[in-house]
Amino acid sequence: MTDKLLTIEDLHVDITGRRGRTIHALDGVDLDLAPGEALGIVGESGCGKTMTALSVLRLLPNGGKVTGGRILFDGTDLATTPETALRDIRGNTIGMVFQDPLTSLNPTLTIGAQVAEPLLLHTELTKTEAWAKAEETLRLVGMPRPTERMRNYPHQLSGGMRQRVAIAMALVCEPRLLIADEPTTALDVTTQHQILELIDELRERLGMAMILVTHDLGVIARRVDRVAVMYGGRIAERAPVRPLFATPRHRYTQALFAALPERTTDGARTLLTIPGLPPSLATRPVGCRFAPRCGFATEICRTAEPEPTCDSGTGHAVACFHPGGPEAGAAASVDVIDVAVGGTETTETTATTEAAEVRPRPEQPAPAAPPERTEETLLRLVGVTKSYPLHGGPFVRRRTAASQVSAVAGISLTVRRGETFGIVGESGCGKSTLGRMVVGLEAPTSGTIRFADRDITTLTKRELRAHRREVQLMFQDSYAAMDPRMRVGAILREPLAIQRIGDSAEQRRRIAGLLDDVGLPRGSVNRYPHEFSGGQRQRLGLARALALAPSLVVADEPVSALDVSVQAQILNLMRDLQREKGLSYLFISHDLAVVRHLADSVGVMYLGKLVETGPAERVFARPLHPYTRGLLDTVNAPDPDATPAGTPLAGETPSAAAPPSGCRFRTRCPSATELCATTEPPPAEPETPGHRVACHFPLSGGAVGGR
């Protein structure tokens, strides 16, 4: 094992909570890494991928402890080496980048001080020399105007720039190993792409090894040499990246791939889901950890723990008694899940409820029932704008255009009854503001919003209250949107009580019906929101939105916080309910794959403007706006061999307080001219009716390749 840079052998980590409850977060993890090699660790939340990364530098959270195994780095066992010796390695020969660039930098220290800090700790450089080196590293990570940035504070930088700072901090001592824990999860698609490219390029230049931890199969596909898939605190499968993506063998890995909306672009098809929840690690499960959710599980899976068997030729190791054969390939993965879906669709609830409480959904909707889409216009927005004053308070005299943030700047769109209208865009493009205006939580600065042929901007208070029955909101974080001290029954009854619908018996009956609809046990009414898992909370959020039987649900990033397998459950549920109840959705998301899967029509927003709208298939297949095209080219496809068709978007979104003149996208547009700076492009339909684009130089066809 001398040629390895890092060897993790049979690593066990326990985390003891404040109430003395112990979680066996890692239970026998084996990994190794050669110098210069890139290893990806993937898995859903709670599988132990982050704990593995943190335990290398012993940065485990409070109560966390390595209880067994070895972590050999360059001949030193990091699991047992004294803290002082470990401090010489941290930030020096092993650098680490964390998920959230917002919170992982100290808000009260300058960028320069933070980037130079590791140098002052680990090298003999003077302060001046260290600052010079720090500045050079900032230049290396692509920070514009590094000299000026050295004296800035973190809050003065955008999210992407902060992550560059975090990377500079990790690289400033030129480590031999970089550990990146979800380094791009908190970033927008285009920024994410830029950061991943940067890490790739730096790794090449510095010859570093890397461990890239992520939940996103798309992120690792083209970035690493080998992949380890984790489940329940153990490695389920370990293989070079191409074989793993081509023929995943562990049943869990197969299911994970099958649940990706990218793999099921046909919106009429039900997404393949993984039933149930990952195991609680408070007790060591008997048998295979995936067996309770696996369609292939047999007696041996429930009694014995599978040991990884490694194919010495390919280096493909699988810990599964019934692995999918290499010959079966992707087809097998579809089969396994179909079995599971048919059998135990509602078992997500079983982890926390007694079996007796579980009521099956009244009946599985016929999978082929076409959505009840009509030509009737349900919602029409004409020239809607929303501006916020930049400074508030009694001492502000003027409210000029210069002191306003133009969040939404003239949006016109139409949603038909029964359809799903997807709004995509990066953070700060105004998509959530738009959703809030449609629901009536905020009034537009100008423009009209017509819902079922009534202008809701002119409604009286009483009429607005009645209108709210018709339009409901579903949140990204349903847990934060529910009163933690109210029981589920009270949460679901509240909208009925506010709108004075039915007596208490009628309300109880309705609530039971709602819980049936979203696949939660009726006994849930007596429980509190914190007793539910993320997916179940999202089901509750949907139930609350549906309590008043609305005709439009505005869903603001409803699946962004969920793991892939649970995300698929919620998307399926939303689509089934749409068919049953003839609902319309205004589906707001930054995730192109999710929108592509679910939406009939789609609108692409950039900096408060709708740059392109049209039928989803057309917009995604033949984008007309350079921004849409750029977004599609930037997406990380979960395919190691995918080649991006065009050029990914460079640069960053400008501030909405000072948007560019003319076309707002021109500062990042490859084909921008003088005209774009002076004249705002009017919407036009250059190719097919209904496919509108606001661009002086729309792309003339040419399908997006690669997928």
Next chain:
Amino acid sequence: MIRFLTKRIAQAATVLLLVSVIVFVLLHMLPGGPARAILGVQATPEAIAHFNHQQGYDRSLPQQYVMYLGRLLSGDLGESYKLNQTVASLLGERLPKTALLAGLALTLAALLAVPLGILQAVRRGKAADYLLTGAAFLAYATPVFFLGLVLILVFSQQLQLLPAEAPQADTLGGILTDLPALVLPVVTAALGIIAAFSRYTRSAVLDNLSEEYVRTARAKGQSNARIMARHVLRNALIPLATLLGLHLPTLFSGTLVVESMFNYPGMGLLFWNAAQGSDFPVLLGVTLVAGVATVLGSLLTDIAYAVLDPRIRSVT
């Protein structure tokens, strides 16, 4: 930063003007009016009318307020009924002494409370944390007068280590030469503040220790002691700055008890004696000073905030 400061100072000036209005209104709400208060219940109506005319109390209220404000700005706060001295000169004598006592108490509190709070945070859930937490609650719950009595009993009566009476010198320099006599008043005034501040420091440090930037610092190889000094402390001091500014006015009322207990010739004692003798101009003068202290306290808080937190500096 300059814009921020001018804005805050303008706001503070506005509030001070409102304070003067309130004090003016209070002056006119004196039972029977100021004439009755000064000339006594036996005064004839003619004497009262004469007095009112002499003092300008027969003019319209806005006119009177302008006159009052004019006098205020020239430093004329009226005359004490009892002490035969102007209120301004009384305050001029007493205010520095109270400021000295309060300042010493606050300094002592900050010097002790911050390290104690850090110690508790670092030793969270260990014996030292529980012990200090218990002590802090005890000190916080004990009334100042009782605490003072106990201290006098123990350190002055029993152990004969420190005098029970504060320094009586006229000048600040004189007071400072009699340090042993200052110990008990300062400690009495400081104990409650130490208790409160150490609790706040503890929770602020704990909050910051669980922040992710601390993990980043550890990942760089920084030692725990330097993480505390370089990263955590400054962030933790931001909420404490608020507390400090808000404590300024309470400190004044706290010294009222301490001063009368140790017979310290400060503003608190002045207020106490004036209240006993219905010496209204003095009472209102002290009230005005307390109002100014409150406004200054929050102004200082804002400035401290801007110095400590770069985010505030650029936003406002």
